[in-house]
Amino acid sequence: MKLATIQLAEGTQAAVEVATGYLPLAASSLSELLSDGTWKQQVEAALAAHQESEIIPGETVALSNPLPAPAKVICCGLNYSDHITEMGRELPEYPTLFAKFADTLTGPTDQLNIRHSTNVDWEAELAVVVGQRLSDATADEASEAIAGYTVANDVSLRDWQRRTLQWFQGKAFDASTPIGPVLVTTDEIDPVAGVEVICRINGEEVQRGNTKTLVFSAANLLAYISQFTTLNPGDIVLTGTPGGVGMGMTPPRYLQDGDQLETEIPGIGTLSNKVSLRVAANATH
């Protein structure tokens, strides 16, 4: 199943993709839908009982940030062997983790309005969405608890990221991490077998990796995280980015004002976000 949060005149609504468009569901977003433990049965019941007239035609649907209200957004750095090598590091024993906030996220076609940085870099990533509560879970339990997968770009302000030892301040700029366009359930996609993760700038491909080369799989990441913090339905874990980021280039390359940033995982979809940079006078106070 492909699930989405769609934009309607009166607000957002959860929806499931059907052949001709999207069927609205009884929740304001996928964050709300997933918080109900019976979400799978609800979606299946809606699909079984729907009328053709309820379907919103695909060409008229505006897809919003699918998960506007996660309590936890946790990101893994340095998880693709080629990106680790590019950054000059060794394969890790433990996942490197940091956090974002719910409002760090933004929609699949939203403009990225970045202030105070001239070193804005891209990081195309597979994001895993939690479907059931996890605490001290095994990898098998974690695998069973995955609601599905979506696409994210962990857009990073490298100048801020490198100001101190902790990356957080370069990773948590408001509305800087596009996510979506849909959540694809685990019956349709298998990142362990491998899916491509692609980033393009103005049509030029800059990143292409495959999730089969992840050091820590989605299930392993959820199990590891669940040892120190409980994961709940709707929480999101970004699994890291493959090689090809701008700071790894010689000379480094960063996003420019007006660039069109595309992030694609075939089988899920493509994020397409225009970049707007605005460096204010107080950028370093």
Add this chain to the structure above:
Amino acid sequence: MKLATIQLAEGTQAAVEVATGYLPLAASSLSELLSDGTWKQQVEAALAAHQESEIIPGETVALSNPLPAPAKVICCGLNYSDHITEMGRELPEYPTLFAKFADTLTGPTDQLNIRHSTNVDWEAELAVVVGQRLSDATADEASEAIAGYTVANDVSLRDWQRRTLQWFQGKAFDASTPIGPVLVTTDEIDPVAGVEVICRINGEEVQRGNTKTLVFSAANLLAYISQFTTLNPGDIVLTGTPGGVGMGMTPPRYLQDGDQLETEIPGIGTLSNKVSLRVAANATH
């Protein structure tokens, strides 16, 4: 004013301290109270209009986590010159920041139940609570927007913290950061002029610092953070810990099962939390 979230039979309630106890307010917690822009006027009106019979006597009040639902908890590391020296580092140009989750926090007398770690360390801290929305604020604007101050202990799992370059996984263990016991408004306390921050284990003092030696003041931290992420009422910023943490000792000292951890800021109050350590077999999988 001293504000609190008190535990009643039917749930929690925001309250303000009066001479003989606590006067309940029309909100379930300080998180909810602060989310209303008129919270100061509400408290003043309640104080002006209350009946003696409404007051819950001080000796019967159980104080809960004052802020159970912050959208953002941001921590500053390495902010006291003596602690920076102790950790072998130089005075910083920018604050070192990382994040916790709302459910990393726990109440002022709650037991700390830590699993999977044998390197549990203490970090007594002044926490600043946001009272008004802040985005790209100046230090003066940030200073005006402070709701007040409370006490926190950024209890840190050093083994987890040192597994990777990012401290987050050692700082975000569920219910490991006690906070409270009350929120003291800015008319009663001035951390720039200086308040003592004290930590004791089983009555033995292990930390004593003074906020007048903070490299980045509360207002400067809020202004800096507001450049990359909007701060909203009820959000919390932990301002860092003074010298005297266990990992800085020779040999390092860590909290033991059964230890009583006390964290005090005179003028605000004292957190008193019993430590329960339970190392499970899967601590390192």
